[in-house]
Amino acid sequence: MKHLDEFRDASLAKPLVAKLEKAVTKPLRVMEICGSHTMAIFRNGIRSILPEGLQLISGPGCPVCVTSAPHMDAFIAMADMPGIRVAIFGDLFRVPGTKGSLSNASSRGAKVDVVYSPMDALQIAKNNPSEHVVFLGVGFETTTPGIAATILAAKNDNVKNFSVFSTQKTMGPPMKALLSDPDLKIDGLLCPGHVSSIIGAKFWEPLAADYKLACVVAGFETADLLNALILLARQVATEDFKVENTYTRAVSYEGNARAMKMVDEIFEPADMNWRGLGVIPNSGLKIREKYADFDAEVKFDITLPEVDEAKGCMCGQILKGLNIPPECPLFAKRCTPANPIGPCMVSSEGTCAAYHKYGL
Amino acid sequence: MCIALPMRVTKVEGNPDDFTSNQIATVDADGIEQQVRLDVVDIWPNVGDYLIIHAGFAIHTLEEKEAKLNLQLLRELAEGMPDELIS
Ligand code: SF4
Numbered sequence: 157m158k159h160l161d162e163f164r165d166a167s168l169a170k171p172l173v174a175k176l177e178k179a180v181t182k183p184l185r186v187m188e189i190c191g192s193h194t195m196a197i198f199r200n201g202i203r204s205i206l207p208e209g210l211q212l213i214s215g216p217g218c219p220v221c222v223t224s225a226p227h228m229d230a231f232i233a234m235a236d237m238p239g240i241r242v243a244i245f246g247d248l249f250r251v252p253g254t255k256g257s258l259s260n261a262s263s264r265g266a267k268v269d270v271v272y273s274p275m276d277a278l279q280i281a282k283n284n285p286s287e288h289v290v291f292l293g294v295g296f297e298t299t300t301p302g303i304a305a306t307i308l309a310a311k312n313d314n315v316k317n318f319s320v321f322s323t324q325k326t327m328g329p330p331m332k333a334l335l336s337d338p339d340l341k342i343d344g345l346l347c348p349g350h351v352s353s354i355i356g357a358k359f360w361e362p363l364a365a366d367y368k369l370a371c372v373v374a375g376f377e378t379a380d381l382l383n384a385l386i387l388l389a390r391q392v393a394t395e396d397f398k399v400e401n402t403y404t405r406a407v408s409y410e411g412n413a414r415a416m417k418m419v420d421e422i423f424e425p426a427d428m429n430w431r432g433l434g435v436i437p438n439s440g441l442k443i444r445e446k447y448a449d450f451d452a453e454v455k456f457d458i459t460l461p462e463v464d465e466a467k468g469c470m471c472g473q474i475l476k477g478l479n480i481p482p483e484c485p486l487f488a489k490r491c492t493p494a495n496p497i498g499p500c501m502v503s504s505e506g507t508c509a510a511y512h513k514y515g516l
Numbered sequence: 517m518c519i520a521l522p523m524r525v526t527k528v529e530g531n532p533d534d535f536t537s538n539q540i541a542t543v544d545a546d547g548i549e550q551q552v553r554l555d556v557v558d559i560w561p562n563v564g565d566y567l568i569i570h571a572g573f574a575i576h577t578l579e580e581k582e583a584k585l586n587l588q589l590l591r592e593l594a595e596g597m598p599d600e601l602i603s
Contacts, residue, residue, distance in 0.1 A: 168591065245571070273572025275553060295571075302573035305535075305555035312536050353558075353568065353576050405586040406568050406576050412558035415575060 172382035173205050179389035183209040184370075185341055186388055187477055189327065190348030191218030191505025192376060198514045200378040202385075210389065213477040214510075216330050216433065217348055219295045220247045220503035221475060224429040226460040227323050228253030228499075231292050234321060234456065235266040241287045243277030246270045248294055251499045254463045274306040274320070281310075281318035290452045293322045298350045300324045300441060301415035304422035307443065307450045319452040322443055325428055327351055328359070329439035335367045340477055344370030344388040346381075349403050356411025357401040368397050375403040422447055431465060431499065432472020469498035474507050481511040488512055522566035522578050523550070532560040541574060543567060 188194055194214045197203060206212065216222050232253050235242045242258070249270060250259045262268040267287070271277050274291050281289035293303050303320060310318045327348070334340055347360050352373045360371040370391035374384035383402045391397055401407055419441070428440025443451035452458065465472065469491070470484040481487045481500070491497040493509055500506035523543035530539035532554075539554035541561060552567060554560070557574040561567060566583075567574040 273553075275572050298570050298575065301556035301575065302553070302571050305553060305573065308535060308555075350568065350570060350575065402589070403586070404589075405578055405583045408558070412556070412575060414558055415556040418556050 168379040169382060172379060172386065176205075176210075176382055176386050176389065177207045179386045179393065180207040180210045181389070181393045183211075184343040184389060184392045185211045185213060186344045186346055186370075186385065187213050187215045187342045188346040189215040189217040189331070190346075190351065191221070191503065191507075192350075193346055193348065193374065193381070194218070194507055194510050195505055196376045197381060198510045200381065202378065202381055203514075210385065212346075213342070213480070214474065214507040215477055216334065216430070216475045217296070217327070217351075218475075218500070218503050218505040218507070219299070219325070220245075220251055221471060221499045221506050222325065222330075222430045222432070223248070223251065223294050223323060223499065224431045225254055225463050225465050226429060228257075229255065229461050229463055230458055231321065232256065232258055232261050232266075233461075234290055234292070234452070234458070235261045235268055236264075237456070239286075239288055241267040241269060241280065241284065241289045243269045243271045243274075243280055243289055243291045245272075245294065247503045247505070248292065250496065251502045252466060252496065254466070274303045275309070278306050278310055278313075278315060278318055281315055282313070285317060288317045288319070290456075291318070291320045293320050293324050296325055296327060296348075296351050297354045297419075300423065301354060301412070301418050304418045307422050307447055308418070310450055311447065316449075319450045319455050320443065321452040321458070322423070322441060323428065324423065324441040325430070326425070326439055326441065327355070329436045330430060330433055331363060333433060333436055334476055335363065335369070337476070342369065342477070343392045344372070346384055346388065347371055347373040347399070349373065349375050349406060352401075352403070352407045352411070354412045354415050357399055357407055357409050359411070360399045364397050364399050368395075370397055371399040373399070373401040373403050373407050375406065429460065430475075432475040466498055469500075471498040471500040471508070474500055481508040484508070521545075522568050523552075525561045525563050525565050525567060528554070528561060528563060530554060541567060543569070 277291040364371040370388045372384040372387045423441035425438040426442035473479040496502040500508040527542035530537040553573045559577040561577040566578040568576040
């Protein structure tokens with residue numbers, strides 16, 4: 157589809173920069189919720205052309221970054237159990253718990269497989285019947301449907317040596333918690349692209365109404381992002397707060413009904429611990445009792461250890477948009493991508509990693 | 517995690533209403549064939565459609581007309597929008 161390349165056309169982006177300049181007539185603070193947006197904004201150089209008065213702050217949408225230290229410790233303990241093989245998305249490998257990372261566990265002999273898809277983890281289980289494979293589920297609305305489909309496939313194929321440790325999270329509750337924080341002043345949300353693909357643009361309407369927030373769903377190309385920022389600035393200027401969708405090629409108003417049905421079949425809402433934000437009621441998803449055979453937490457009777465987050469690491473503040481990475485005393489000194497102290501420096505979508513990579 | 521480009525469908529297998537049938541599409545990514553799951557795709561794709569893929573699962577079927585319309589809106593904003601509307 158040649159049109160897909162055209163979204164990257166520089167002739168499209170150039171006039172948008174000028175429009176953005178004009179559109180910002182009042183100072184505004186916009187939170188980009190999604191880690192992929194954070195990276196796209198840095199990579200496309202958008203931060204360097206932002207008009208004065210428009211401030212971008214990163215939010216809690218990097219799945220690895222919001223994985224709590226107790227969960228990381230439980231993941232590592234799981235990997236160390238005999239007869240267990242854990243499968244993870246690559247970003248999780250080097251995230252520190254309180255006593256090392258899965259990478260450390262792997263070097264002392266734990267079996268840790270990095271997979272591209274939860275389905276690959278199921279295949280590993282099928283290929284290794286003498287081991288139990290646990291997929292360590294981390295992610296938001298975009299990732300959960302695939303994990304749900306994998307659990308259903310495991311049941312259909314009668315696989316007994318596969319389960320999922322779910323720390324799946326949903327966007328609504330933490331956003332409400334953040335927006336209710338009087339210390340955090342936000343005028344608009346750059347709403348995530350692919351999360352919205354699942355939950356639909358309509359999901360953001362109550363937030364726009366209740367918190368008087370400009371909300372624009374955006375794609376990941378330069379033109380998409382500039383377009384979204386222009387619309388956000390205009391909403392703030394005219395105080396006409398609503399949800400606009402600039403990523404119609406991927407996001408519908410209603411969302412993806414098949415995916416949401418699949419998630420609802422396997423998962424139910426549960427309280428969830430977030431790094432930096434603590435336990436937020438009903439902000440997570442646990443596996444329904446009907447599928448308990450595939451729930452690693454039930455199967456192995458896991459209780460989360462009570463541990464503190466890494467000392468001195470400001471990830472929590474950064475995930476809440478209250479601080480930026482250079483304000484962390486460890487940033488680029490003791491904490492670097494080669495030697496990360498907190499998850500925001502590990503993940504390819506982490507805000508600290510982005511600031512470090514792009515030298516800000 | 518989210519930015520993968522849409523990929524073109526070259527083959528579709530399985531039954532959209534039967535989750536026990538293997539719901540798989542073959543997609544072409546720069547000449548390399550790859551299989552993706554269709555279990556949670558919003559609209560069952562046809563050969564020639566494009567898929568947005570996340571962790572091995574297609575989550576959205578992108579029709580050419582949709583992409584065209586989206587592009588047209590961006591172009592209008594870039595070129596056509598009178599500035600008076602902005603301030
Ligand atoms: S720079 Fe490192 S220690 Fe500081 S907040 Fe970021 S991840 Fe944590």
